[in-house]
Amino acid sequence: MIRKSWVLVGVFLLVIMGTACGSKDLSLNQGKKDEQQEKPQVTTKEPFTGEPLVEENRPAVMVMINNHRAARPQTGLSKADMVIEALAEGEITRFAAFYHSNMEGTVGPVRSVRPYFLDMAKGSHAVVAHAGGSKAALQEINDEKLPSLDGIHKEARRFYRVHFRKAPHNLYTDLQKLHEGANAITNITKNPIVSPYHFNRNGAMEKGQVAKEVHLSYHRLYKASYRYDEESGRYIRYSQGIEQKDRETKEPLTMENVWVIKAPQRVIDSAGHRRIDWDQGGNGMLFQKGKGISIAWKEEDGWIIPLMDGKVAPLIPGKSWINIIPENEKVTWR
Structure with a gap:
């Protein structure tokens, strides 16, 4: 009986020691996980385009x-x-x-x-x-x-x-x-760029409407438009009906994503200076790949963010042009 009792005691001690050791290991591992979570995530994508990062710690x-x-x-x-x-x-x-x-x-x-x-x-x-x-x-x-x-x-x-x-x-x-x-x-390592945008190759156009041409008005005297180029998969920009080109390269301005959003704005003085209110967000359209879809938008931490079904609307990797028009102006597409 004594021998059996000592055997049982030994087994009991081994179980306790094993549990203690396991707890210690879990604690150490948890510590490592916490350390990893505390470290800033290294971005591998350009913050505005979602394309491969060109240079780390570069200010915008x-x-x-x-x-x-x-x-x-x-x-x-x-x-x-x-x-x-x-x-x-x-x-x-x-x-x-x-x-x-x-x-x-x-x-x-x-x-x-x-x-x-x-x-x-x-x-x-x-x-x-x-x-x-x-x-x-x-x-x-x-x-x-x-x-x-x-x-x-x-x-x-x-x-x-x-x-x-x-x-x-x-x-x-x-x-x-x-x-x-x-x-x-500026100290970019102290204030790193943390982009809120989501990117994927398909964008948000599964439910999009055909939008090969987009026309919008900022003012009765100034209008802009975009035309979709099937070959490049990009929109071409027009100002006042004239294709907008770079003065040096003579190449047209093109982009993968075109947003048109409406924001409350008003003239605040005799010089014509304006105020644009960001607090309430608003509605708009997102155009990609020759299609358009209704979106909402919000301003958060200094970013203008497109929303679809309450989530961040995905952008196609590449360039974006955000048009902020007054609430009483129109955007049409076909």
């Missing part, structure tokens, strides 16, 4: 590009990963062009910034390249210490005037110079 640059009739055709819009277009003063829109994957080549004409364009840059911590700005925009840059490269003030050395256009439509810059300037004033 948002360039304010002029769209006055005297500024067309522009240079460098074809190099942008994403372009956001919205009305400035009067019937003229302005382009907020985001550069990340391609930081080489000429861009311009560069124009001044407004507060609602600054809002668009905050999600990606983009350095804003601009030619001055409204009093409210410059005050916001100063008060919030937003990273910017002002082509007519502190950072004028990174910009230059061309002879073939008249001021204020003749200020240009170089993406490499902007890249160098952005690296000098």
Whole structure:
């Protein structure tokens, strides 16, 4: 009996020790998992296009590009990963062009910034390249210490005037110079770009309607349109019925994704400055592969996000153009 009792005690001790050891191992493994979760996820995709990442720890640059009739055709819009277009003063829109994957080549004409364009840059911590700005925009840059490269003030050395256009439509810059300037004033490792966009090759067009041509109005005096090119699988951009081309390359501006969203906006002063309200989000259309689908949109942490059935609508890897039109304007397609 004594021998059997000792055997039972020994087995009991082994079970306890085994359990303890197992608990210790699980604890260590859990610690390793926690450490892995705490480490920032290394992105392998471009934040605006979903294509393979060109360079890690590269800051994004948002360039304010002029769209006055005297500024067309522009240079460098074809190099942008994403372009956001919205009305400035009067019937003229302005382009907020985001550069990340391609930081080489000429861009311009560069124009001044407004507060609602600054809002668009905050999600990606983009350095804003601009030619001055409204009093409210410059005050916001100063008060919030937003990273910017002002082509007519502190950072004028990174910009230059061309002879073939008249001021204020003749200020240009170089993406490499902007890249160098952005690296000098921002810490991208402290503020990494965390993109909210989802990408896949099929996009969101399973239930899409035919949309080979898209026509939209920003103002009774300014309209834009897009035509789908079957061969390339991209839309071609038109301003006022004229195919929009790059001044240097002569190539048409094309993109995989075209969004048209409506946002509340109004003129707030005698100079014609506007305010665009982002808080409530709204409705719009997403066009891909010659089809269109109704979407909702929201602004979150400085990003404009397309939604479909309450989830982030998938984009096709490639370039996007976001058109922000007033609520009383129209978009049609066929």
